[in-house]
Amino acid sequence: MRSRTLALLVGSGAFLALALWIARPPASLANGDKHDDDKGGHAHVPAPLEYADAHVPLGVWTDPAMITRGKEIYTTRCAVCHGDAGDGKGPAGVALPLMPSDFRDKAGVGEMRDNYWFWRVSEGGQVEPFRSKGSAMPPWKGELSVQDRWAVMAYQHTFSGHDGPHVPREHPESLAMGRDIYAMACVGCHGVEGRGDGSVGPTLSPRRAPQPRDFTTAEFKFRSTPSGQLPTTADLFRTLTEGVRSGGGAMTFGLYGHRIMPSFRHMPEEQRLEVIEYVKSLNPAFRERREISIVSIPAPPPVTSERVARGRKLYADAECLACHGERGRGDGPSAPTLKDNRELPIAATDLTRPERFKGGSRPEDVYRTLMTGLSGTPMPSYGDSLEPDQSWDLVYYVLSLSRDGWRRAGGGPIERWASAREMAMMRIVVAAVMAMLILADVAAADEAPISGIVKAVDTANQTVTLEVTGRGKTRQVVVHLKPGARVVKFVRASEPGKAGFVEQQLPLADVKAGWVVSVETKHEGDKEVAELVKVVLER
Known part of the structure; x- marks a missing residue:
């Protein structure tokens, strides 16, 4: 009894510390160290989701042909601003309000991940936070091929004096922020090396599935990619933002929305992207894959009683009721015998409680789960056995098993994530920020x-x-x-x-x-x- 009480106290303290950290993260860790303006237009921000999986092949960085090609492009396109020596002091660059990046700055270059670098070359200064700083860098995605952009990056990399590939193992400082966030928010469940063996993890669902994810394997449940493939960065971002809904042990008491993994939607988006980059570094396969296939989700058709009736027949024909039960309550004849790939007992999802659907309860979420399955569990993929129209029939029948699910299928209200009081506070904060920006504009009216x-x-x-x-x-x-x-x-x-x-x-x-x-x-x-x-x- 004493050990259980101690575990509850320790766990509660950990969650309280996590909540306080999310509300006010240490500036030196989570927000990054700001570079001096004289080091150029680099800012420590992660690449947005649309570029987060755009990793450069390892061989590019040291390929002499690619570096030579990159030098040709750099000389004609980039040197006028960034300078022949890569110092950001080209004749046009010195005249700009925002100084071009100095590629000789080893610390600054080491901090830039390859997907960030590719994003900057592709979009130039036309995206935030660079656009609002007055960056004049043009976007090159319309003029340079992907390979040409890789080549110019490889040549720019040589200015820093580093002759190896530009990857996290060579530049651990590029993951410093994500590593700090992981240590404070994730290591208790997922473990120091990301193997799902943290000290807190087993208490969340004692001797049962689900258990914390092992990031070092290829097995991820929540994906938009085909069965057996790694998730995209957007998939990881969605899981981190929404959390994982499931019944659990005493340690999950108080987690909003029946979550066995908490939602981190209140963590700033940049910090979520940073910690995901660190998680990806724990599994080299994320960086080594070249092509990513995404399961296509067509637009949901209208909900009709005929569709639901066809879905009910499919539910029986596909033997969904063997696990989920005739009425979808997770009490089918096979349910008591179900185990995951770790041989841990696992419950069949109660389809009458969409608020506990681990992959989300929107029609698109249920469709995606049918197409991808849940790796490591008895839930298979139906991507090869159902046509899209059949899948939507089954989706609508599943959602019809609960009142809330039916409302969602018909376009009902989306779950609120902030109370009216929280929204009012946000408006006050936004008004205060706007006032400061106006004052800053007035103060900077004479800038030349x-x-x-x-x-x-x-x-x-x-x-x-x-x-x-x-x-x-x-x-x-x-x-x-x-x-x-x-x-x-x-x-x-x-x-x-x-x-x-x-x-x-x-x-x-x-x-x-x-x-x-x-x-x-x-x-x-x-x-x-x-x-x-x-x-x-x-x-």
Whole structure:
């Protein structure tokens, strides 16, 4: 009795510490160390989900042919801003409000994961948080193939002095933030090495399934990928955000929504992505896979009584009732004998309680579970045995077994994740942040260097209209050129014995809409005036 009480106290303390950490994570661990502005436009943020699985093949980083190809691209496309030496001091780069990245900075380069790097080259400065900082870097995904982007990354990597592949085992600092979050939030259940052997895990569902996931194997239940394949980063993100619903032991008391794994939706999105990158590093197969297949989920058809009737027949024909029971209560004749691949007893899901569906209870979630199955459990994949129309029939019958599931199938209200009081507090916080941003705008009204996209050129009045983005908003600025003002661009030196770039003066009439330029402006009355316009990019 004493040991059980002690376990409950220790577990409660751990969950309290976790809740406090999520509310106020240590800045030095979870929020990252901010780089000085003079190190360039790199920011410690994870790649978004659409790029999170875009890992570069290991051989690219040390392939001489790829590095040579990358040098050719870099010299013609990148050096004007990033500099021939990769120091971020190209002739166009030094004129920009946000200095280009310095690829010689070993700490900064080591911190960048390959999917982050690929995202930056692909999208340029047109995405946050770089767009609101005034980044002028163009997106290259429309002009460079995937292989060409890999090549230029491999060449840029050489500036840092590292001659091995750009992977976490070579640059452990790239996972520092995720490793810290994992140690504080996950290790108790999943273990130090991610093998599902943490000290708290067995108390969640004593001597029964489910048990904490072993991240080092290829077996993951909740996926959008075919049976036997690893999940996508988006799948891991969904599981981390939603948690895992299931009945458990005393240690799960109080977890909202009958979850055996808590939901981390209140953890900032960037921190969730960081810890997922660390989890992926525990299994090399995540980085080694080249192609990812996704199970297609067609748009749900309308719910009709005929569909539900057909689904009921399929439910019997596919022997779903053997485990889930005739009425879906998880009490079929085979239910008492079910075991997972660890030989642990496992309960058949009670289909009348969709709030406990581990993979989610929306029609799309149930469809995905039918197509992928749940690896390591008796639940098989029906992807090869059911046509899409049949699958939807079965989905709607399953959801018809409960009132809440039926409402969801018909487009009922989605579960709220925040109370009215929490929403009111959020509005207050947002209003306060907006007020601070307005004050910051006022304080920065006299800042000089700006870069933007040329929208119009008026040679008669000697003005250039720019579209400028900063602090999360876009505005148009009319720049008045003073008498004698110059417009210059930077071209490769053509004279023998000369290297680098030289200035080439242009008439204002040659400046085209769509070009990216940088200017240093001053206030004169109600006008923005400039004496020099530097062309950063012609497009």
